Amino acid sequence: MIGEYFTWAAGLAKNSPFTYAVVNLGTMVVAGVAIGLIADGIFRLLRVDLGSYKKEFEDESTVIKQ
């Protein structure tokens, strides 16, 4: 099924470049968002805390301000 999708998309590259561009962009956005959310879900399941943390620039004693 995935193979058919790519063959269909490759056909668009020749016949309808605009649709091909939209399909490419759409594929990447959907894949990017899905993978980002899945990765976040995995971290939550593994109870790995990757929330915000205290950054070094918030500690003024270790930062040079110019």
Add this chain to the structure above:
Amino acid sequence: MMHMPVSGVEMAWWPLLLIGFTVGVVGGFFGIGGAWMVTPALNIFGFPMIYAVGTDMTHLVGKSIIATFRHWKFGHVSVIIAVVMLIGTFSGIESGAQVLLWLTKKGIAGSVVRYIYMVLLASIGIFMLSEYLRVRKLEKEAGKQVKDIVGTAWSRWIQDTLNIWPTFYCPVARMRVSLWAILFVGVVTGFVAGILGVGGGILRVPALIYLMGVPTKIAVGTDLFEVMFSGAYGAFTYSLKGGVELVAAVIMLMGASVGAQFGTICTKYVYGITIRLVFSIATFFACASVILKQISSRCAAVYKKPFEAFLAEQGLTPAEISAIYAKKSAVYHYMVEVANKPDWWAAYTKYYLWNQAGGIMILTAAVGITAYILIQLYLGVAREIKEKRLREQEAAKIKA
């Protein structure tokens, strides 16, 4: 081996996965797109050059979404700075592209662009490295650890000179800034990126640090936010020209999605000043690759124009000529067997070798930087787990 339906070439899938992973780690760590790494790396593994840039741009869209999401969770993304800068960047890119067009008409675009790029990359690298060494010296003298530097004389000058309404406070970067200052920096970096014909992440991160006075990690996350949009623009335009191999982009994204997590998470465990050091090393490698590209272009000057004119005389279309360049054996056939020009073939071979040398160097550098980032990540996670255990043990003792 996999069949690439758009280009029609057969290629193994694992190099694409590995390149994606490597550029994912490096890009997530630095906040850049990393086209300067991907394009030569793809070329080394036999991916057709005419599809390399577009395919890289396309996978970049997905990768930057993943990396930006993680940086945003860390609190590294200043959306307001990114959005305003994006407007400046796009207008700057358009103006820069016009200058590039003018240079192309004059026939001097290639060399001029490469010399500007070399000077810029070398200057950024030297400046960042000297700054890192200065900080280390200062640490030894004062006996106090320095984890980052915020602001420069330039950023102060820009903030003071362009301190015009509307100004706003950016809580992520902890600074008050004028809209005009951000637009100015966006236009300048966009203009340079437009002339150079690059995405500009390698220029924008230093610009955010040195011209805007943004902390290093915020510069990394904020630039990745911009890369999402510049990548999308590039992917769209290259797709319109049919220069994108979607299968390859998806495979690269699979590798990059894992790599980007590693690279981004590592920024939590290293200090801003360390990111600057590794960034400066990366710019030196990028500069070296441009130098090699310049050398190879001198070889290309010997055969390119007459060879293409000869092929056009034979009735070949520009698309067919591009297809010939994709296969070395086809180039040999037309140069030596059809045109009977062994000197063209000799120049082409030199061009090919210099290009390969550049690709191998960049690939080695990318692998080295990736290894360094992964080691830093491992050490950081191990340190965090150890500290957590110690805290738990102490808490248990107090309870007992």
